[in-house]
Amino acid sequence: MRKITRYISVTVFNAIALTLLVFLSLFFIFTLIEQLNSLRGNYTAFEAFIYVLLRIPFNLNILIPFSCLIGCLAGLGALATSSELVIIRAAGVSTKRIVWMALRPAILFMVLQFCMGEFVSPYTEQMAVNRKAIAVGHSVKSQQKLWNHETNEFMHFDAVLPSGVVYGLSRYQLNNDYQLTSASFTRQAVYQGDHWQEEDVAITHIEKDATRVEKMVSRRWDTHLTPDLLNVLVLEPDNLSIRSLYYYTNYLHEQKIENNDYSLAFWKRALEPLATASLVLIAISFVFGPLRSVTMGQRVFTGVMFGIIFFVAQRFFGPSSIVFGFSPLLAVLSPICICIGIGLWLLRKSR
Numbered sequence: 001m002r003k004i005t006r007y008i009s010v011t012v013f014n015a016i017a018l019t020l021l022v023f024l025s026l027f028f029i030f031t032l033i034e035q036l037n038s039l040r041g042n043y044t045a046f047e048a049f050i051y052v053l054l055r056i057p058f059n060l061n062i063l064i065p066f067s068c069l070i071g072c073l074a075g076l077g078a079l080a081t082s083s084e085l086v087i088i089r090a091a092g093v094s095t096k097r098i099v100w101m102a103l104r105p106a107i108l109f110m111v112l113q114f115c116m117g118e119f120v121s122p123y124t125e126q127m128a129v130n131r132k133a134i135a136v137g138h139s140v141k142s143q144q145k146l147w148n149h150e151t152n153e154f155m156h157f158d159a160v161l162p163s164g165v166v167y168g169l170s171r172y173q174l175n176n177d178y179q180l181t182s183a184s185f186t187r188q189a190v191y192q193g194d195h196w197q198e199e200d201v202a203i204t205h206i207e208k209d210a211t212r213v214e215k216m217v218s219r220r221w222d223t224h225l226t227p228d229l230l231n232v233l234v235l236e237p238d239n240l241s242i243r244s245l246y247y248y249t250n251y252l253h254e255q256k257i258e259n260n261d262y263s264l265a266f267w268k269r270a271l272e273p274l275a276t277a278s279l280v281l282i283a284i285s286f287v288f289g290p291l292r293s294v295t296m297g298q299r300v301f302t303g304v305m306f307g308i309i310f311f312v313a314q315r316f317f318g319p320s321s322i323v324f325g326f327s328p329l330l331a332v333l334s335p336i337c338i339c340i341g342i343g344l345w346l347l348r349k350s351r
């Protein structure tokens with residue numbers, strides 16, 4: 001039994017690893033070509049190459065679920081084509097046992113996905129975004145949504161470094177009638193532990209009949225924003241770690257700011273292993289069911305199409321929860337439960 005378990009697990013593991021390597025290579029090439037078409041300023045071909053390298057953990061995190069789906073289809077499909085699955089089942093190995101044998105290597109990739117998404121991808125993604133922003137120049141505000149507000153003050157940041165330094169800080173003060181009273185631009189601000197120290201500040205005071213400009217060498221800025229919170233702003237919600245999403249969601253709740261996007265991203269990240277497991281279950285049920293005696297090309301095509309459908313379903317239910325006001329948890333769980341339901345139904349039918 002151990003030999004059978006090892007044989008099936010190794011076969012599926014190799015298929016998933018090969019699929020992931022192919023997908024990752026394609027993503028690397030296409031992303032590099034895209035970046036080479038946008039070279040300007042100090043953003044050279046070398047910087048573009050570094051940018052693409054830094055984004056590998058993020059791409060890895062995205063591709064693992066679909067690699068597990070197609071890898072399981074390919075690995076178990078090869079065993080089914082050579083009638084080895086039939087022999088294994090005839091030897092008395094139950095379908096449940098085979099499902100567990102195929103799930104074991106997928107679990108390793110789920111652990112890798114969690115570690116990448118939680119401890120590696122957010123930091124390398126931030127480094128990639130900031131490195132490109134600094135290389136291109138601080139005029140790339142449109143490429144980064146670095147906006148935040150506390151009470152009656154709105155802020156924009158050109159670039160945020162993980163070390164607690166921000167460049168190009170714009171602050172806009174509004175009164176209770178939502179009228180602009182002052183605007184300031186700071187070349188650089190450094191976090192000092194309990195406050196920010198602004199350097200090279202230009203303040204425009206908006207008075208009743210005129211405006212007045214005041215320049216300061218430095219200024220103290222007291223705010224609830226910390227470097228950890230600012231680092232969250234650099235990335236899209238889907239790129240953040242579970243800890244950062246939980247931290248920032250609570251911060252937005254305290255500021256009485258809508259946090260649906262971050263709440264949805266939190267549940268997507270938290271339930272990623274379950275989503276991957278549901279895709280693996282679908283792959284296994286397909287091999288035992290409708291794809292038992294088809295060619296490898298048909299299996300791969302089916303896996304790609306089902307992966308696209310699952311991705312589209314996630315994209316549909318997520319924004320729908322924001323528009324129609326139902327729970328983000330329900331939006332994330334719906335496609336997963338549908339996959340698990342289909343997988344269990346097909347497995348039961350194949351017995």
